[in-house]
Amino acid sequence: MVGRRDFMRGAALGALAFTIGGAQVLLTPREARARGVPFRLLQAREAETLEAMGETLVPGARDAGVAHFIDQQISVPPEEALLEARILNVRPPYADFYKAAIGAIDKAAAAQSDQRFAWLPADAQREFVNLMRQNKLQGWQGPPSGFVYFVLRSDAVDVVYGTVEGYEALGIPYQAHIMPLKRW
Amino acid sequence: MATPVKSGEKVDAVIVGAGASGSVFAATLAKAGKKVVLLETGPDWQLSDLISSDIWGRRIKAAGAPFLLEGKNPFGYSYQSGWGVGGAALHYFANFPRLLPTDFKMKSEHDRGLDWPISYQDVARHYDKVAQDVGVSGDAKAEEIWRPAGKPYPMPPMKTFRNGELWVTACAEHGIRLLPACVGMNSTEYKGRPACIYDGWCHVGCPIGALSNPIVTYLGEARRAGAEVRARSTVTRVLMNKEGTKAIGVEYYDAARQRHTQPASVVVLAAWSAQNPRLLLNSATPKQPKGLANASGLVGKYIMCHFASGTWALFDEDVQNHLGTTGAQFMSYDRYPKTSHKGAFGSTFIVAGSALKTSDLGGFANARLDLFGPDLHAFMKRAARGLTRLNAFGEELPNIENRVELATEKDEFGMPLGRIVHSFDEDAAGVWNANFEEGLKIAKATGAKEVWSGRGAMPTIHLMGGTIMGTRASSSVVNSYGQTHEIANLWIAGPGIFPTAGASNPTYTIFALSLRGAEQLAAKWGSIV
Numbered sequence: 017m018v019g020r021r022d023f024m025r026g027a028a029l030g031a032l033a034f035t036i037g038g039a040q041v042l043l044t045p046r047e048a049r050a051r052g053v054p055f056r057l058l059q060a061r062e063a064e065t066l067e068a069m070g071e072t073l074v075p076g077a078r079d080a081g082v083a084h085f086i087d088q089q090i091s092v093p094p095e096e097a098l099l100e101a102r103i104l105n106v107r108p109p110y111a112d113f114y115k116a117a118i119g120a121i122d123k124a125a126a127a128q129s130d131q132r133f134a135w136l137p138a139d140a141q142r143e144f145v146n147l148m149r150q151n152k153l154q155g156w157q158g159p160p161s162g163f164v165y166f167v168l169r170s171d172a173v174d175v176v177y178g179t180v181e182g183y184e185a186l187g188i189p190y191q192a193h194i195m196p197l198k199r200w
Numbered sequence: 201m202a203t204p205v206k207s208g209e210k211v212d213a214v215i216v217g218a219g220a221s222g223s224v225f226a227a228t229l230a231k232a233g234k235k236v237v238l239l240e241t242g243p244d245w246q247l248s249d250l251i252s253s254d255i256w257g258r259r260i261k262a263a264g265a266p267f268l269l270e271g272k273n274p275f276g277y278s279y280q281s282g283w284g285v286g287g288a289a290l291h292y293f294a295n296f297p298r299l300l301p302t303d304f305k306m307k308s309e310h311d312r313g314l315d316w317p318i319s320y321q322d323v324a325r326h327y328d329k330v331a332q333d334v335g336v337s338g339d340a341k342a343e344e345i346w347r348p349a350g351k352p353y354p355m356p357p358m359k360t361f362r363n364g365e366l367w368v369t370a371c372a373e374h375g376i377r378l379l380p381a382c383v384g385m386n387s388t389e390y391k392g393r394p395a396c397i398y399d400g401w402c403h404v405g406c407p408i409g410a411l412s413n414p415i416v417t418y419l420g421e422a423r424r425a426g427a428e429v430r431a432r433s434t435v436t437r438v439l440m441n442k443e444g445t446k447a448i449g450v451e452y453y454d455a456a457r458q459r460h461t462q463p464a465s466v467v468v469l470a471a472w473s474a475q476n477p478r479l480l481l482n483s484a485t486p487k488q489p490k491g492l493a494n495a496s497g498l499v500g501k502y503i504m505c506h507f508a509s510g511t512w513a514l515f516d517e518d519v520q521n522h523l524g525t526t527g528a529q530f531m532s533y534d535r536y537p538k539t540s541h542k543g544a545f546g547s548t549f550i551v552a553g554s555a556l557k558t559s560d561l562g563g564f565a566n567a568r569l570d571l572f573g574p575d576l577h578a579f580m581k582r583a584a585r586g587l588t589r590l591n592a593f594g595e596e597l598p599n600i601e602n603r604v605e606l607a608t609e610k611d612e613f614g615m616p617l618g619r620i621v622h623s624f625d626e627d628a629a630g631v632w633n634a635n636f637e638e639g640l641k642i643a644k645a646t647g648a649k650e651v652w653s654g655r656g657a658m659p660t661i662h663l664m665g666g667t668i669m670g671t672r673a674s675s676s677v678v679n680s681y682g683q684t685h686e687i688a689n690l691w692i693a694g695p696g697i698f699p700t701a702g703a704s705n706p707t708y709t710i711f712a713l714s715l716r717g718a719e720q721l722a723a724k725w726g727s728i729v
Contacts, residue, residue, distance in 0.1 A: 030255070042654070068594040073572045095242075095263035098255045103561065107266050142573055150568070160486045169572060170559070177580060178255050178559035186584040188560065190398035191252070 030179045032088050043176055045081025045088070053084060056091040057111050061132070062118045063087065066168070068134035069121060072141045074167075074172035085087050090114055100170035104163075115161060117168065120158025121148075125153030205451075205458045211235045212729075214450055214464035216435045216479065219287020220707055221693035221714040222470030223418035228718035230425035233522045234725075237428045237462060239452050241471075242284030244431035247415060250290075250405030254560035257404025259283075260290050264434065265611035265618075267474055271602070272623035275505060275660045281472060285415045285429060288472070289707055291403055293527030294384035294411050296336050297549055297704035298327050298712075299564030300347055300536060306597075306700050310538055312545060313597045314502075324350055326577055326712035334412035334711065335390040337383025345377070346533040355387045359398060361595040363519040363588040364529030364553020366559025370531065370589075370645035371552070374638065375686045378530035378552055384412035385525060393488055400555025402526035403562065411525075418711075433460075436615045437483045438530045438690065453613050455687040465729040466721065468682075470714075473503065473666040473696035477604040478618035480667070493667075493684035493692075495678050500604035502665040503622060504596045504701040507632050507658055513566050513648035515586040521556045521564075522584075527705075528591075529553030535592070535635075536703065544630025546595035547703035554584075556587060569656060582625070589654070590642060592635035593661065595703040596628045604666050624658055632658060662706050664695040682717040688728050693717060 023058045031042040035054045037184040043053065055063055070077030089099045094108035125133040125144060136144065147153045149165040158164070176182055183190040214233035215222045222238055230236045231361040241264055243249075251257070262281040268273055282288035285577035301320035306313040329532070330336075351598035359381030368378045385402075388397045388686075396410040423429065432455035439449045439461060449463035469476045477500035481491035491499055526549035556564045564583045571579050602623065606616040624632075636653045643651035655660040670676025673685035682697050684690045693714050695706045721728065 030253070037256070073576075074579055075574060096259070098258050100258070100560065102258050103261050105266070105269055105274075105276065105278045145572060149572070165572075166569070167568075169565075173559045173563070173565040174255050177565060182558060186580055188584045191401070191522065192433075196472075 032085070033133045034084070034088060044179075045085035046079060047081070048084040048088070049079065049081040055083070055087045058083065058087045062115065065118045065122055065132065068141065069145070069168055070172040070175075072145050074176045075170045076176045077172035080175040082172050084091075085175050086114060086171055087158045094104060100174065101167050106167070113167075117164040120156055120161070120164065122151045124148075124156045124161075202238040206458060208237075208462045208464035210449070210465070211237045212464065213466040213468060214239060214462045215468040215470055217287060217449060217469070217471035217475070217694075218285040218414070218419060218429055219282055219470065219472065219694070220289040220414055220710045222287070223414040223422060224469065224470050224711055224714035225693055225718040225721070226422035226427045227418040227425065227472060227714065229722055230422050230427040232725075233721040234722070235426070236422065237430060237464070238422070239462065240285050240429060240431045241434040242282070242431065244429060245284045245290065245405075245415065247407045247409060250407040252399065252401040252407070253558055253561060254404060254406060257291065257560070258285075260405055265615070268336035268607050268609070268617055268619040270619060271621045273658055273660060274711050275503070275620045275622045275663065276631060277474065277620060279380050280661065281474075284294075285431060286421060290405050290415070292413070292707055293402055293525070293705070294707070295527040295531070295551065295705040296338070296382045296384045296708040297531060297533070298347065299702040299704055299709050300533065301324075302398060302536075302538065303547070303700055303702040306538065310545070312538070314668070314670075316680070320348065322680070323709070323712050323716060324348065326716045327708065330708065330711040334384050334417040336382055336384055336610065337387035337392065339380050340382070342379045343382065345717050346536065352560060353382060357381075358383060358387045358396065358525065359387060360529045361398070361520040361523045363521040363555075366519065366608060366646050367642070368530065369592055370642045371550070373645050374533050374588060376534045376550060376642070378532050381528040381531040381551060382682050383525065383527055386410045396525065398523050398525065398555070400522060400524055400526060400557060412457060423558050431545065434613060435471070435479060436613050438469070438479060438492055440483070440485050440487070440492070444485055445687070447687055457612075463546070468691045468693055470693040472616055472694055473663040474604050474620055476677075476692055476696050477666045480604065480688065481606050483614055493686045493690060495686060496674050496677065498668065498675070498677055500666055501600050502598040502668050502699070503602040503620065503663065504592035504598055504665040504698070505663055506596065506661040506701060507594045507624065507628060509592045509594065509632055509639055509662055510654035511590045511636065511643045512652050512654055513588050513590070513643045513646050514582060514650040515588070517647050518585040519588050521528050521586070521588055522646060524553060524555035526554055526562070527551070528544055535638075541631055541634035543590055543632050545627045546597060546631045548595070548631060548635055549593045549703040550590065551593070552590050553610065554589065554591075567654060570627065586649075592639055593703050594628060594631040594707070595701050596624060596633060598668070598700055599625060599667060602665070622660065629658070662695070662701075663705075664698040664701045664706060665697040667692045668699040669697045670699065681712070681720040683721070683728075691717065691721060711716065
């Protein structure tokens, strides 16, 4: 069991509680991906779509664990969720939105080229996303594609640029967590 | 099977919501010797919970029963609202501009919108008192070019950085004077709270208490004076006596979904502009079939918000955009007169200079929403040191069609969900567009390498109205203190009582009006209960 002290320390580093072999451990989404932590709610092909979409939106999102981040977040109670979807008025359970979005992406990709999004060539993926952000995809069935673009782009931005490592990569000080001197 | 109800010991005042306004009422009443209970639907956050991270900062945003969001410009409820003690003021930017005298007399001066039943001078003393209570930094004397004189702020202005300073000359060239922003933050140590270290994480909660969130100000005072905060307590109804003449307490559910009643001599609803109407409407009785304090039918009506026209400027030089505060280093009321923009009506409040972070809604990844892939990464590398923004906040006029109402769908406690219906009118769109046009001209004058307007869907910022104040029960819900016209011991606190929105960030006025109301309640207690 992850204690509060460990949780707070882990949170400052961007770690989340993942389940390995029935035990909860604190890992960053990047570490969870590298260690092959099983997904909680996503099917393998759904995670594959998310990783491909994340990587198209923000280079580095796949290795940063975007699919593990989303999977872990949609498995926790909505009030604990850290997804940008929460502040964009997506109605819980958030898994419903993500599964609908993933389904819409793959259906639209199949309608265009008889392939799932993850299997499209990189230039075709970029063209797909460019139409998606403008709500111009033919055969789209699901939440508005421009909104899906915004939410998934935000998730990818979170895992790539929103962490301490992301700030370091951009060359700007994170000015890390301020530890309170005392409580009032 | 019906859930057994636990009844608490009767208290003097039960306050629904432990955010900005509820905290002021709690502190004032508790210090006046009243037994006070605050019921807060979210967690009892501590300063150590306020992790400096955009990702973790979402924990202090809305949770619980959702609002259904409709209209041409649906209100962005979740980003604006709070969850837990401190409410939205736990993650506010602590910009502390006040309303100006013209905001109180819009109908009289322009035959538009509504008048307040009070003037600026009725609130001025409370603005000054709040500044001393919570700690405000700024230059009050300099602000006298825009507003009546008042007391000095207790602290000098905050430090400024290149990302703010470079707007000063460019704005001046367009007739806009930028002065040090007045903010509810510590430029120096104040009342045992440390000075700000300008790390730019204000918007996810300040864990050192340099920013005046309620935990370190009024809520802390309330607790020290004996007020009890009962977190994870979701109020569903105000309870009335059989005659329908007095509120006798509230019904609420605890974290274990156990139903309780909390008897009280006075009920104060301080759960923000959307939830207060939802509670009043859900508390209908045979004597008040349209909901409490709603004989006028105006409960939930005249919801208002602000909108912003952000203009970006990208430099090759390092503009120190990782330093500062989330809110603003400079401010201007020079476009505040309601007719500042030809063909549009409404005030504009301008701010410049804010620390930028990478992600979240305000992050600079969203400064170019059209970019993705390698193009986005290239932009992020440049923006990381060279990007800055001028922001112009606009006023939405009161419109009776913008409203909170009950939906048929219910939450886990059987309470109807609230629905917020919101659309901007042509005046708002006109001010929004005019501010973009002017912002672009100013940005070009900075000498930036690139400038552009941050256009997207018209944003909805802050939330006001829904239980507006006035002189008569036929045309308003509460009087100028927040006391409902129809039920003497039922009070409303917060921005819901604003009849007009102005263009200033609302929290300073929320604190001031709440202090005015709470002092009145304490002073007139004997005639009210």
